[in-house]
Amino acid sequence: MQSVVRQVEVAQRSFEFSRRDLEQARAAYVGSSEAFDSLTHRKVGIYMLSPEESESIRAYAEATHLLTFRIETSFFQARILLDRIARLLHFAFQPAQTAIGSHAHLARNFPALVAEHGTSVLEKLMSRINDLTKDVKNFRDRYLVHPSGPHGHRVRSTPQWIHPPAQPV
Amino acid sequence: MDPSSGAASLKIKWAHPDDVEPPPPIHSAELETLHSDLMNYLDEVLVFIDSSGTPRI
Numbered sequence: 001m002q003s004v005v006r007q008v009e010v011a012q013r014s015f016e017f018s019r020r021d022l023e024q025a026r027a028a029y030v031g032s033s034e035a036f037d038s039l040t041h042r043k044v045g046i047y048m049l050s051p052e053e054s055e056s057i058r059a060y061a062e063a064t065h066l067l068t069f070r071i072e073t074s075f076f077q078a079r080i081l082l083d084r085i086a087r088l089l090h091f092a093f094q095p096a097q098t099a100i101g102s103h104a105h106l107a108r109n110f111p112a113l114v115a116e117h118g119t120s121v122l123e124k125l126m127s128r129i130n131d132l133t134k135d136v137k138n139f140r141d142r143y144l145v146h147p148s149g150p151h152g153h154r155v156r157s158t159p160q161w162i163h164p165p166a167q168p169v
Numbered sequence: 170m171d172p173s174s175g176a177a178s179l180k181i182k183w184a185h186p187d188d189v190e191p192p193p194p195i196h197s198a199e200l201e202t203l204h205s206d207l208m209n210y211l212d213e214v215l216v217f218i219d220s221s222g223t224p225r226i
Contacts, residue, residue, distance in 0.1 A: 001223060012211065019204050026195055071195060081207060085214050092217040092224040128210045135203055143195060 004084075004091050011081040018070070018077040025063070025070040032056070032063040071143045078136050079103070093117060107133050 036056045049057075082103035089110065090100040098113040100106045107129050114121040217225055 001218075005218065008211070012208075015207065016204070019200060022195070022200065023197065026197070026200075067195070074200075078203065078207060081211075085211060089214055089217065092214075094224070122213075125210075125213050128206070128213060132206060132210055135206060139199075139203060 001091050004088050008081070008084045008088050011077070011084045015074075015077040015081045018074045022067075022070040022074045025067045029063040029067040032060045036060045075136070075140055075144060078139070082132060082136065089113075103129075103133065 036059075039056045040053055086100050086103045086106040089106060090113070093113050093116070096113050096116045098109050098116060100109050100113060110126065110129065111121045219225055
């Protein structure tokens, strides 16, 4: 049981770290986006790309990719934490016939697990389990699965920009 | 087009403004809510476990 508690603590710290990391990546993304806008003034058409504009586009594209990576990391850390909490509840309610292997199973089987101990599930806790299932799923759908969908954000089409060749040293 | 192929590579075709103005892709408030909900949930679960890691059931 101690090792299960320890795994939850590690997952909690990892999730909090990934969340701070995501905040930093978000701030860097917003900064590079604003720098990009202020430098280019959203020009339209074909024109000469200055070294500063080229660098700004590169910085913006890198910040975008980093942010996407951090969103994915944060999502997976949240899922890992939820699954380890589910495992904690499973061990807390042993011995029992009902098995809980993951957060998804917890939402389905927790009432039966608790009933084996002659008590009913706490309504507030069950509500929290279901809300988190929905919230994490929405987070995944909005930012990872359908980022350009009707409920997601649009993305600049950076790949079509062509940078000047590097100057020989 | 090969970026190192000469003068043509010094020009770009800019995206249309409609394609280049996304909102910030993720909101701090949403992150904060998800984080605090997860931590509150963990606190509620820990009611079933005492400080030594032993189940209270």
